[in-house]
Amino acid sequence: MRLGTVIGRVTMTLQEPIYKGGRVLLVQPLGRADIAALSNAKLQTQTVPKLANVSTLVAYDQLGADIGHIVGFTEGAEATAPFTADAPVDAYIACIVDQIDYHPPKS
Amino acid sequence: MNLARIDGTIIASACHPSMRGTRTVICQPLDENGNDIGNPVLAIDTLGAGLHQRVLISTDGSRTREIVRDKHSPLRNHILGVVDDKGGNT
Numbered sequence A: 001m002r003l004g005t006v007i008g009r010v011t012m013t014l015q016e017p018i019y020k021g022g023r024v025l026l027v028q029p030l031g032r033a034d035i036a037a038l039s040n041a042k043l044q045t046q047t048v049p050k051l052a053n054v055s056t057l058v059a060y061d062q063l064g065a066d067i068g069h070i071v072g073f074t075e076g077a078e079a080t081a082p083f084t085a086d087a088p089v090d091a092y093i094a095c096i097v098d099q100i101d102y103h104p105p106k107s
Numbered sequence B: 001m002n003l004a005r006i007d008g009t010i011i012a013s014a015c016h017p018s019m020r021g022t023r024t025v026i027c028q029p030l031d032e033n034g035n036d037i038g039n040p041v042l043a044i045d046t047l048g049a050g051l052h053q054r055v056l057i058s059t060d061g062s063r064t065r066e067i068v069r070d071k072h073s074p075l076r077n078h079i080l081g082v083v084d085d086k087g088g089n090t
Helices: A034-038 A076-080 B062-068
Strands: A002-010 A024-029 A055-061 A071-073 A091-096 A099-102 B002-012 B024-030 B039-047 B054-058 B078-082
Touching: A002 A055, A002 B054, A024 A091, A034 A099, A034 B078, A071 A076, A076 A091, B002 B039, B024 B054, B062 B078
Parallel strands: A055 A091, B039 B078
Antiparallel strands: A002 A024, A002 A071, A024 A055, A071 A091, A099 B002, B002 B024, B002 B054, B024 B039, B054 B078
8 A cells, every 4th residue: 555645537428237236546655755845744734735747547446535635555466356246457445634743764 | 464654544434334443554665776766655563563663564455354353344454564684785
């Protein structure tokens, strides 16, 4: 599981029936500097933080995460585990983070 | 299995039902010399590992699903053990 910021939404009129009941969001994975900046900060704002130069991924969400939220997402085979049938899902949002306590050792 | 260091925790009230009641920690993966590699990952901790302790992370999703007793859990990483001593340079 990794941490990421929701930066956008994907809307589809035609979609696989298995996607019903959730939504599809764009998630930007967070690096060390991003997590340190968010430690003990007020989360769940509607502002999108400055984007790092890393690839964005599309994640399936059943929790109701919105733009600006910090989420924990899983990738790979585990992303399809919550579904009762085979699902074409690469990344799944497992939690919406309320608070981060991040204290890396000072080198 | 990966060597990592506990660098923090997260709190999430809206989460998959299998995560309720479990502690989720932020782990920094380490190389064989104890240097940081890559970005932090999240893992489920049932052992109560402390801040800056070195741990082993399992990436076996099926074992994690047994631990949280939910076969539909999306979780993969869990803390296998807390490292007391490691041979080698560090």
